[in-house]
Amino acid sequence: MVDARSRRLEMSRRYAIKAFGSSAVAALSLTLGAPILAAPIFRTYPFQLGVASGEPAPDGFVIWTRLAPDPLAVGHGMPAAAVEVAWIVARDQRMRDVVARGTAFARPELGHAVHVEVGDLEPDRPYWYRFVAGRERSAIGRARTTPAIGQPLDRLRFAVAGCQNYEEGYYTAHRFMAQEDPDFVYCYGDYVYEYRENRFRNWSSGPSEVVRQHVGDEIYTLDDYRRRYAQYKMDVDLQAAHAAAPWFMTWDDHEIDNNWASAADQDDTPQAIFNLRRQMAVQAYYEHMPFRPSALPVGPAMQLYRQAQYGNLLDFNLLDTRQYRTDQPCEDEWGKPCGEINLENAQMLGRQQERWLFDKLGSSKSRWQVLAQQVMMMDLDRMPGAEQTENLDSWAGYRVPRGRVLEQVSRLGLNSVVVLTGDEHQNYAGELHLDGKRPGPKPIATEFVATSISSGGDGEDQRESTKAIQNENSSLKWHNSQRGYVICDVTADQWTTEFKTVDRVTERGGQLRTRKRMAVEHGSPDSLGDA
Structure with a gap:
C-alpha cells in the first residue's frame, strides 16, 4: 500500500514533469514535508517578472524575484514544490567582483517569490545582483546602500x-x-x-x-x-x-x-x-x-x-x-x-x-x-x-x-x-x-x-x-x-x-x-x- 506521503511525492514529481519537461527533474526530496525540485530545466524563462531591490540600509538591502514561467496561468507555470534559487551580489556590473552569494527557496506558499536580505556590505555605494535557477539567469539589477547613520552627506x-x-x-x-x-x-x-x-x-x-x-x-x-x-x-x-x-x-x-x-x-x-x-x-x-x-x-x-x-x-x-x-x-x-x-x-x-x-x-x-x-x-x-x-x-x-x-x-x-x-x-x-x-x-x-x-x-x-x-x-x-x-x-x-x-x-x-x-x-x- 502506498502511504499519503509517497502519493504526494509522486504527484509533485508528475506535476514537475508536466510543468518543466521529463528531463527537468534531477531529484525530488522532502524537507519538513515540502517537496523540493532540484536543478530544474524550465521550458520557458522563469524570471519573466524581473528583479528588484528595496529597503536599503547602511549594510545592505533586500533583493527580490519571483519564478513564473507562465505568469498568467493558474500556478504560474510552477509545480507545488519549493525550488532552490541562487543569488549573487557584486561590486561591479559585470558581476566579477563578487562580495556575497547564497541560496534561497522559492516556495509555493508565497507564489514562488524570493526575498533575500543581503548584509555585511559597505555603506553609501552601488552594488549589482542577479538570481540563478537551474540553468536560467535573471537580469542584473542595481542596488545601493545608504550612508552610515549620521555620516555627513552633501x-x-x-x-x-x-x-x-x-x-x-x-x-x-x-x-x-x-x-x-x-x-x-x-x-x-x-x-x-x-x-x-x-x-x-x-x-x-x-x-x-x-x-x-x-x-x-x-x-x-x-x-x-x-x-x-x-x-x-x-x-x-x-x-x-x-x-x-x-x-x-x-x-x-x-x-x-x-x-x-x-x-x-x-x-x-x-x-x-x-x-x-x-x-x-x-x-x-x-x-x-x-x-x-x-x-x-x-x-x-x-x-x-x-x-x-x-x-x-x-x-x-x-x-x-x-x-x-x-x-x-x-x-x-x-x-x-x-x-x-x-x-x-x-x-x-x-x-x-x-x-x-x-x-x-x-x-x-x-x-x-x-x-x-x-x-x-x-x-x-x-x-x-x-x-x-x-x-x-x-x-x-x-x-x-x-x-x-x-x-x-x-x-x-x-x-x-x-x-x-x-x-x-x-x-x-x-x-x-x-x-x-x-x-x-x-x-x-x-x-x-x-x-x-x-x-x-x-x-x-x-x-x-x-x-x-x-x-x-x-x-x-x-x-x-x-x-x-x-x-x-x-x-x-x-x-x-x-x-x-x-x-x-x-x-x-x-x-x-x-x-x-x-x-x-x-x-x-x-x-x-x-x-
Missing part, C-alpha cells in the same frame, strides 16, 4: 512615482526614470488597480478605448491578485525602473480596493468578509515587493510605517494612511461639504503610528525631515465658491489629525519638513498651513505631489478647473495635469523638486521634459518658488 537625488493603471497608459515614464540614476525610488502606492477588464473608459470627452486590457474580472482571491501583479510586472519599462535602483514601497487604496479604510470598503461589505479580501491582497502585495521577511503579513495586517536615514541630511519617514484610518466622512462623497470633517475621534495614521511619527520627528538630528505618504495634506477648497468643499479621501477630510501633525511639527521647531504625496494624478507644489484657505503668516511645511505614471491617460498641461482652485487657494503655488514622476535633489541648504512630464502615454514614444523646477530653502518653508 547631496541626495531620488525619484517619486506611483498610480500606474495598466489600462490607461504605457509605462514610458518608468523607462525615463530608470535613466535618472536615482539613489532610490519612493513608490507612494496604487501599484496595481483592482478593476475588472474594460474595453473603454468614459472620459469627459466621451468614450475612449483603453490602451491595453486587464486580464479578468475585479480581483478578490489570492490567485486574482497574483495574476494582476504578474501582468503589471511583465511590463519591461517597469522592470527597468526596478532594476535601476532600490525602491521604498507603500500602498494606497487600489492594491486592495478603491477608497478602503481599515476594515471598511466602499461597498459596505461586512468587515469580516472584507478582511478576508484584505488578507489575500496583502499577501500578494508582499509577494511582489522587495520587503524584508520581517514584513510578512499577519492576517490582513502588514507593518508598513518605518524610517530610513540618509546620513545627517535626511530622515525619510514612510507612513501608512490606509490601514489605521477611520472611515471617510460624509458618506465618502467627493466634495460634499459636511461637519464630519471636524470629528475629534477621526484617525488618519492611528494612535500608535502617530506616536511613532512624533517620536521620530522629536529625535531627528537631520537637516530635512520627510513625510512620505499617500494622500494630499494641503487643505484645498476643491470647488471655488461660497462653500468650502473637500476631497474627503485626503487629509482634508480628517482635519483634527491633520492639525495634530502640523501642530507637532510647529511645536518641535522643525522648519524643514517636506511632505511627499501621490494619489491626485496631478502635479502640485504648495505650502502647508493649519488652515489652507486662510493661511497664517508663515507655512509650517512644504508639500510636493507627484503625478501618475499612467492613471488618467495623457492629461493636459493645466486644467481650467485646477487653475480656478489655485486662484482660490493661496497655499497652492503650482499645478500640472500630465503624466510622469518627480525627482528630488536635496542638499544641506536647498531642496529642489523637478517635475518630469511625458507628453503622451496612450501610445508609445512619448517624450520627456522637465516641466517645472521648484525649490525651498532649508529653514524657510515660505521660500517655495521657481528654481
Whole structure:
C-alpha cells in the first residue's frame, strides 16, 4: 500500500514533469514535508517578472524575484514544490567582483517569490545582483546602500512615482526614470488597480478605448491578485525602473480596493468578509515587493510605517494612511461639504503610528525631515465658491489629525519638513498651513505631489478647473495635469523638486521634459518658488 506521503511525492514529481519537461527533474526530496525540485530545466524563462531591490540600509538591502514561467496561468507555470534559487551580489556590473552569494527557496506558499536580505556590505555605494535557477539567469539589477547613520552627506537625488493603471497608459515614464540614476525610488502606492477588464473608459470627452486590457474580472482571491501583479510586472519599462535602483514601497487604496479604510470598503461589505479580501491582497502585495521577511503579513495586517536615514541630511519617514484610518466622512462623497470633517475621534495614521511619527520627528538630528505618504495634506477648497468643499479621501477630510501633525511639527521647531504625496494624478507644489484657505503668516511645511505614471491617460498641461482652485487657494503655488514622476535633489541648504512630464502615454514614444523646477530653502518653508 502506498502511504499519503509517497502519493504526494509522486504527484509533485508528475506535476514537475508536466510543468518543466521529463528531463527537468534531477531529484525530488522532502524537507519538513515540502517537496523540493532540484536543478530544474524550465521550458520557458522563469524570471519573466524581473528583479528588484528595496529597503536599503547602511549594510545592505533586500533583493527580490519571483519564478513564473507562465505568469498568467493558474500556478504560474510552477509545480507545488519549493525550488532552490541562487543569488549573487557584486561590486561591479559585470558581476566579477563578487562580495556575497547564497541560496534561497522559492516556495509555493508565497507564489514562488524570493526575498533575500543581503548584509555585511559597505555603506553609501552601488552594488549589482542577479538570481540563478537551474540553468536560467535573471537580469542584473542595481542596488545601493545608504550612508552610515549620521555620516555627513552633501547631496541626495531620488525619484517619486506611483498610480500606474495598466489600462490607461504605457509605462514610458518608468523607462525615463530608470535613466535618472536615482539613489532610490519612493513608490507612494496604487501599484496595481483592482478593476475588472474594460474595453473603454468614459472620459469627459466621451468614450475612449483603453490602451491595453486587464486580464479578468475585479480581483478578490489570492490567485486574482497574483495574476494582476504578474501582468503589471511583465511590463519591461517597469522592470527597468526596478532594476535601476532600490525602491521604498507603500500602498494606497487600489492594491486592495478603491477608497478602503481599515476594515471598511466602499461597498459596505461586512468587515469580516472584507478582511478576508484584505488578507489575500496583502499577501500578494508582499509577494511582489522587495520587503524584508520581517514584513510578512499577519492576517490582513502588514507593518508598513518605518524610517530610513540618509546620513545627517535626511530622515525619510514612510507612513501608512490606509490601514489605521477611520472611515471617510460624509458618506465618502467627493466634495460634499459636511461637519464630519471636524470629528475629534477621526484617525488618519492611528494612535500608535502617530506616536511613532512624533517620536521620530522629536529625535531627528537631520537637516530635512520627510513625510512620505499617500494622500494630499494641503487643505484645498476643491470647488471655488461660497462653500468650502473637500476631497474627503485626503487629509482634508480628517482635519483634527491633520492639525495634530502640523501642530507637532510647529511645536518641535522643525522648519524643514517636506511632505511627499501621490494619489491626485496631478502635479502640485504648495505650502502647508493649519488652515489652507486662510493661511497664517508663515507655512509650517512644504508639500510636493507627484503625478501618475499612467492613471488618467495623457492629461493636459493645466486644467481650467485646477487653475480656478489655485486662484482660490493661496497655499497652492503650482499645478500640472500630465503624466510622469518627480525627482528630488536635496542638499544641506536647498531642496529642489523637478517635475518630469511625458507628453503622451496612450501610445508609445512619448517624450520627456522637465516641466517645472521648484525649490525651498532649508529653514524657510515660505521660500517655495521657481528654481
